[in-house]
Structure formats: C-alpha cells, structure tokens
Amino acid sequence: MPAATANCEVAPPTDGETNARQWTGAVKRALLKAAETSLKGTPRIKVLVLMDLIQDLDVILPIVERMQTDSRFALTVVITDWLDKISPRVSRELLARSLVPLVITKKDAIDGSEPDLSRISAVITACETNHPAHRVPHAVVRRANNRAIPTYTLQHGLENVGLTYFEPYPDHDGPIEMASSTILTWGPVENLPSEASPTTLARCFAVGTPKAPQPSTVELPLHPKIGPIVAVFENLHWERFTDTYREAFIRDLLDVAAARPATTFLLKPHHAGRYLVKNSHLLAHAPANIVLADPTVPPWEPYTASAIIGSVDAVITTPSTVALDAARAICPVAVAGYGIALPIYEPLPILTDACTWLNFIDGVSVASTDLQSRLEEFRMRHVIEGDAVGRILDRIAADARRIGTGKRSGQKV
Known part of the structure; x- marks a missing residue:
C-alpha cells in the first residue's frame, strides 16, 4: 500500500458509521489481499481510479467491485479531499468493500504533484473534460497521457457535455473537449450527435452503462404508513x-x-x-x-x-x-x-x-x-444492453496486452 505523505493520505473515518473498527478491518483486509497478490507473482495491470465529484461513485463502484475479483488487475482508488469531506458516503462505501482510498488535495492534483503515476498502467475517471468543474480529472488525465498511460473516461450523463450536450457554458470559453484516450459510451457510437467533434468520436468505444439496471429497494426515512x-x-x-x-x-x-x-x-x-x-x-x-x-x-x-x-x-x-x-x-x-x-x-x-x-x-x-x-x-x-463492466475491463486488458506486446517487440505503441 502506498505510503502516506503530507498531502496524500489514507482516508480517515468520516462519521460515526465509518467507525474505528470498520476502518481497522478494511485496512487489514486490504493488506492481506495485497500480500496474497505479491505471492502469486503474476504481473497485473495497475489501474488508478480517480473520483472528484459526488455523483462519480455511482458509475465507478460497479467497475471497482468487479476489478477486485479479477486477477488481471491491481487497483488503487484515489479521491479528493473535497469529495471525502462533502460526501462521507464515498469512503463508507469503499471501506465496506475493503477498498482503502487514498486522499489527495485538489490543488496537488491540478498542480501535477499527485497522484503518483510512476507504476500505473491505466487511469479511469468517471467524468473528464476541460470544463472548470472537471479540472481535477482533466489535469490527471493529461499527465497520464504525457506518460503514454492509457486513460479512460466514462459517459457520465444522458446529456454529457462535449459528447451529447453542446449548449455554451457561461463559465467556459470555447468547445468542451476530453483528453482521455478512450471515451466509454452508453450507446452506439454511430448514434452520437453530429455536433461531436471527429477527434472525440474517434476515441469513443461503446460499452453500455456500468450502473445496474435494477436498483435495490431500500427503506427510505419516511413514515411507514404513507401512500404512493x-x-x-x-x-x-x-x-x-x-x-x-x-x-x-x-x-x-x-x-x-x-x-x-x-x-x-x-x-x-x-x-x-x-x-x-x-x-x-x-x-x-x-x-x-x-x-x-x-x-x-x-x-x-x-x-x-x-x-x-x-x-x-x-x-x-x-x-x-x-x-x-x-x-x-x-x-x-x-x-x-x-x-x-x-x-x-x-x-x-x-x-x-x-x-x-x-x-x-x-x-x-x-x-x-x-x-x-x-x-x-x-x-x-x-443504452447498449449487456455486461458493460465486463466490456470495460476487457478493453483495458486488451490495450495493456497490445502495449506490452509492442514494447517487447520494440514497436511504437
């Protein structure tokens, strides 16, 4: 597990529900899993998953859950200090799955000092564009691109800026653009609007949406005898x-x-x-x-x-x-x-x-x-029906194999 620094730390418990016992148990399970992986000695694709917005968790969680059980991947989850503070649910959900997130400051992400990408093979973001609201993932993706690390961003909305939504924004001049090398879309690429730029369309790969179609029923904090x-x-x-x-x-x-x-x-x-x-x-x-x-x-x-x-x-x-x-x-x-x-x-x-x-x-x-x-x-x-998460993981693994083969043969990838 990466060592903590002054500005990059393991997320601490955020509320009463994320108590010390849960925190300690999650860390122990994560360390045991890391030890088991190192003993196997099989090279794995080191994936960094970055979250910065409250809504990121819903599209990212199905992916990281599957990666945990897929022997092809070694997973690092990074969240910003802002997200950790504003939405305790994120750390709580990750810890419940024995995932211990690393917390970085927004400033360090934008400045380029965090997260550490030196051993990373792929970067996944839930939402990445050059709009000011997405400046953290955009900065990290551009750093990864400069290191020739494959980067993947998800279609995060039905009206996704730069992909399916093109109205001007008062706080952004010029077109909305994505830097990620692969843009994972919900529906067929040929169905995307004509307003999408050719360079954007060329990087799109249709997978469906990773979110489960049938959310589970939960007990809402409402009076039990209310009507519809x-x-x-x-x-x-x-x-x-x-x-x-x-x-x-x-x-x-x-x-x-x-x-x-x-x-x-x-x-x-x-x-x-x-x-x-x-x-x-x-x-x-x-x-x-x-x-x-x-x-x-x-x-x-x-x-x-x-x-x-x-x-x-x-x-x-x-x-x-x-x-x-x-x-x-x-x-x-x-x-x-x-x-x-x-x-x-x-x-x-x-x-x-x-x-x-x-x-x-x-x-x-x-x-x-x-x-x-x-x-x-x-x-x-x-939305394309079927196993979107499986398609995403297979695409990342295929890209890693292609890059690995190219490096071994001395070809440019």
Whole structure:
C-alpha cells in the first residue's frame, strides 16, 4: 500500500458509521489481499481510479467491485479531499468493500504533484473534460497521457457535455473537449450527435452503462404508513433553466401536491447544486405531503438518485440522467419541459403544466401499458444492453496486452 505523505493520505473515518473498527478491518483486509497478490507473482495491470465529484461513485463502484475479483488487475482508488469531506458516503462505501482510498488535495492534483503515476498502467475517471468543474480529472488525465498511460473516461450523463450536450457554458470559453484516450459510451457510437467533434468520436468505444439496471429497494426515512410516493428530482441550479422555468416547476409541484394529498412527493435536490435547499423560502407554503430530501442532512445524505428510484412509485425530473435511470429500473418517469426542446428525452411524457403532471401521476396509478412501452423505447435508444463492466475491463486488458506486446517487440505503441 502506498505510503502516506503530507498531502496524500489514507482516508480517515468520516462519521460515526465509518467507525474505528470498520476502518481497522478494511485496512487489514486490504493488506492481506495485497500480500496474497505479491505471492502469486503474476504481473497485473495497475489501474488508478480517480473520483472528484459526488455523483462519480455511482458509475465507478460497479467497475471497482468487479476489478477486485479479477486477477488481471491491481487497483488503487484515489479521491479528493473535497469529495471525502462533502460526501462521507464515498469512503463508507469503499471501506465496506475493503477498498482503502487514498486522499489527495485538489490543488496537488491540478498542480501535477499527485497522484503518483510512476507504476500505473491505466487511469479511469468517471467524468473528464476541460470544463472548470472537471479540472481535477482533466489535469490527471493529461499527465497520464504525457506518460503514454492509457486513460479512460466514462459517459457520465444522458446529456454529457462535449459528447451529447453542446449548449455554451457561461463559465467556459470555447468547445468542451476530453483528453482521455478512450471515451466509454452508453450507446452506439454511430448514434452520437453530429455536433461531436471527429477527434472525440474517434476515441469513443461503446460499452453500455456500468450502473445496474435494477436498483435495490431500500427503506427510505419516511413514515411507514404513507401512500404512493412520487420522487421529484430537481437540478434547477443548472444555467440552462430560466427563472420562468424554475417558477413554473415549483408552482406546479405545489399545486399538484395540494391536489393529491394522499400522495407523498419526495423532493430530491441535486446532490451538489441543492437549489431548493439553498432557496428553501420558495417552499415556505408547501403542502405537508412534500418532503425535502436534503442531502446535507444526515438521514438523507446516503440516498442517491438510484437508491430513491428503486423505492418509489413514479419519478418526475427536470432534464437529467435520472430519466434514463428510472426507465432502466422500469419506474414510470416524466420530464419537466416548460418550453425547452427535449428531443433526447422522447418518447417520455414531457410535462408543461399542472394538468400534465396530474395526467402522468393518474396514469401511473392505472399501470398504463402505453407508458411502459415508452420507457422501453427510451432506454433502448440510449443504452447498449449487456455486461458493460465486463466490456470495460476487457478493453483495458486488451490495450495493456497490445502495449506490452509492442514494447517487447520494440514497436511504437
């Protein structure tokens, strides 16, 4: 296990759940596994997995879980100090799987002093572009590229900047670009938008999504005797939404909740943006059947979109990947449109006013076959079925073999 430095350390326990006993046990298991590997003497592909955003864990975790049991790989997981502080769930989930993450500072990652890449054979990031929000993985990937280390980034959203989404960003000049040598997409490369640059398309490799299609049902921290639950997801912090959109969305949520008092509306803000947490005054007159799942409050911090989707009766969302996650879970879902052109979400129901909200919710209660067929068509448009994680690992292993063969023969790889 790499030695800790002043700025690169093994993640400490972050809350009561990640207690000293769990921490000690995870370290012991990791050391035993490392010792067993060294005794076998078989060369392994040393993979570094980097996470910096709250939502990274959901797409990365299935990959690292499989790598743990695949003898072809030796795994190092690195997280930033910001992520470790803001989302204790990340370290908790890793430790539960005997994965002891290394913590580096954002500054060191951007400056190029961390993480150590001297013995690394491949780098995986959950999300990497030249947008300021992704500057940590972008910096690490560029360092790895300079060392001729294969780099892999995942399609992390249905509307993925630089890949499937091309609207300008006020805090970024010029086109959004990815530096990774391989971009792992959810759907067929030939189905990507024509706006994607030729250099981007040339590096794309279709695998599907590593996230499980059927999230497990969990017990939400709600009253046990409540009726139907509609999860309402908002990422209203996004610059694409006008004040008119935001006002209409909030107004219709309040009106519809008042019109259906037997239904619980579980309002889930984006884990990072938290628009309706920061602007909670907009909910001052909300009906009692609207429950705000504030991710900064301990009871709700562990509940990501996937966990909630698997435990509710229907989903309403602002435009986001939540729509695809729900469709893959065969959970009825509708998208709030309010004048935004949303062809990528067709043929899902697009909500434009309180009446369309109510029509959707009432249609769910009668198990509409039309809605189920829409869900299937939508998910088939955007995701290749099958073992995405297996395809990812096989691609990394094939690249490693190709590079190893080239080095042994003296060829340029």
